Amino acid sequence: MEKIKDALVKAKVDHGLNARQGAASQSKKAVKFKQVDEELKSIVYSSSTVVVLDPQHLENNRIVAQNKHDPSSWVFDSLRTQVLQMMEENKWRTLAIISPTPAAGKTVVAINLAISIAQQPQKTAMLVDFDLRKPRVAQYLGIKQEKSINDFFSGNTELSEIIVNPSIPRFTVIPTNRPVSQSSETLSSNSIQQLIVELKERYDSRVVIFDLPPILNADDAMVLLPQVDCVLVVLGDGQHTENEINDTMRLLSKSNILGVVVNKAEAKPMNYYYE
Numbered sequence: 001m002e003k004i005k006d007a008l009v010k011a012k013v014d015h016g017l018n019a020r021q022g023a024a025s026q027s028k029k030a031v032k033f034k035q036v037d038e039e040l041k042s043i044v045y046s047s048s049t050v051v052v053l054d055p056q057h058l059e060n061n062r063i064v065a066q067n068k069h070d071p072s073s074w075v076f077d078s079l080r081t082q083v084l085q086m087m088e089e090n091k092w093r094t095l096a097i098i099s100p101t102p103a104a105g106k107t108v109v110a111i112n113l114a115i116s117i118a119q120q121p122q123k124t125a126m127l128v129d130f131d132l133r134k135p136r137v138a139q140y141l142g143i144k145q146e147k148s149i150n151d152f153f154s155g156n157t158e159l160s161e162i163i164v165n166p167s168i169p170r171f172t173v174i175p176t177n178r179p180v181s182q183s184s185e186t187l188s189s190n191s192i193q194q195l196i197v198e199l200k201e202r203y204d205s206r207v208v209i210f211d212l213p214p215i216l217n218a219d220d221a222m223v224l225l226p227q228v229d230c231v232l233v234v235l236g237d238g239q240h241t242e243n244e245i246n247d248t249m250r251l252l253s254k255s256n257i258l259g260v261v262v263n264k265a266e267a268k269p270m271n272y273y274y275e
Contacts, residue, residue: 048163048172049145057142062108065115066168073116076109079261080116083232084123086258087207092229093200094208095258098215100248104236105263107136110211113232117207118171124206126163126199128174130224131213132183135176141166148177152195153186159198183213188223196227215248222251230256237264 064070097110118125129137151157164173199208212221
């Protein structure tokens with residue numbers, strides 16, 4: 001557990017140092033925001049598939065960030081604020097979500113965080129399902145898309161054809177419909193490296209979130225992490241052994257760890273804002 005504490009302390013120290021450095025150019029923010037506003041206006045989803053999400057399906061799968069009347073949504077807004085502050089101070093644009101082992105709830109966290117980021121007026125969020133062994137993003141969102149990243153890998157479709165706009169402003173998804181054989185080899189390919197660069201550099205306002213497989217169950221995450229700016233670790237409350245957590249932190253020793261999210265822990269509802 002000491003490694004987790006060290007990682008969190010390091011994140012806080014780096015955060016404080018970068019905050020002092022980033023506070024120097026307040027006069028430039030108005031110009032920057034104007035440029036971002038123009039960029040956001042230019043983003044259209046005419047080539048993307050628009051899918052209307054079912055609110056009940058989202059609730060059943062614990063997707064709550066889009067519903068500000070849900071008392072749990074504040075948790076992801078708070079996480080969003082901390083994540084964006086650290087990413088902006090370091091000029092990071094890509095974020096991986098991982099867990100030590102399955103069933104920690106990393107996909108639920110990834111979806112809710114992406115939706116919450118998209119609700120920031122100066123940001124857009126893209127969620128990419130790179131858990132190629134057990135893809136769940138489309139299932140949890142209720143997206144039934146004929147084409148997905150599977151077709152892109154096989155060269156049968158263009159990137160624009162697999163991007164889904166789930167009827168939430170400034171939020172897009174690249175789903176994976178079915179497991180991919182030789183997933184780690186696929187993630188290490190030149191085409192994936194080029195795809196990540198394309199997704200990252202297309203819009204300055206975009207934050208790209210990658211939902212990756214559990215890090216202790218396969219080498220997929222380790223293959224992709226060097227191409228990603230930073231990582232957020234999701235732990236299931238009381239679910240992992242100390243050895244599993246220590247092994248996870250050891251494997252992430254060369255990654256920029258934003259922090260650790262303890263998922264499924266009891267949180268006190270904060271419903272004072274809404275009646």
